[in-house]
Amino acid sequence: MTDQHTPRSLIVTFYGAYGRGTGGAPAGPVPIAALIRLLAAVGVDSPSVRSAVSRLKRRGLLVADRTAGGAAGYGLSEAGRQLLEDGDRRIYGHPTARAGQGWLLAVFSVPEEERHRRHLLRSRLARLGFGTAAPGVWIAPAHVHDETRHTLQRLGLDAYVDLFRGHHLGFEPTAEAVARWWDLEALAAQHRAFLDAHEPVLRRWGRRKAVPRPEEAYRDYLLALDSWRRLPYADPGLPVALLPPEWPGGRAARVFGALHARLxxxxxxxxAPVMAGAPAAG
Structure with a gap:
């Protein structure tokens, strides 16, 4: 497990991939014994799982519960479910804005005596993919509006922020402005790091004609998803016309999409059998 694949991140990734119900039905709690076994497959030991679960519970994303058989487990809170649902469109759809769709502006002011909230607000806007247009003015493609609203409301930060939708009218070309608002070199480096780590995995699976072995497929998919799900937030789907030539984001999205479909x-x-307490398929 690398520094990037932290126990807490992997648990959130697991719930997003496999810990929710299908067809809109809510899933029951994940037995803690099953969660420990499933995280062991990607290199996380039992004490680290328990510690990370406790932190996620304190953050209000997981809630303690009992399975139908009476085993101790953890399910998603309503806030946790909303967080994952908000992420689905970005992570699996990876929407890309078109130049004419406009921008979302977040203008905020936080009193000095509440500077901790200012720091939290800035960090959350950055995680949502906002760039900095000016002090107290952050910008993102307009399509992130709903998720931004949900996030600010969930964290109690909405009272400090006004949201506006608009268009860039000058005075410099929009492509040059985008290069100021976002660190495009750093974003491209993140895409290339994903490709370096997971494109070889896709090539390896592509050479195989047999049905993927379940445990190996699970491990490779969970690690790829854990790496990928950060990228549509760091790079919020900026219009392709405003990005440098040979931008690696599209290639990274195609690699993840192929891994998702395959694994x-x-x-x-x-x-499934681990969650049910039965021997897992190898």
């Missing part, structure tokens, strides 16, 4: 359901065949 997600195969990995579920490993997860």
């Amino acid at each position: 997600r359901d195969a990995g579920a065949r490993y997860v």
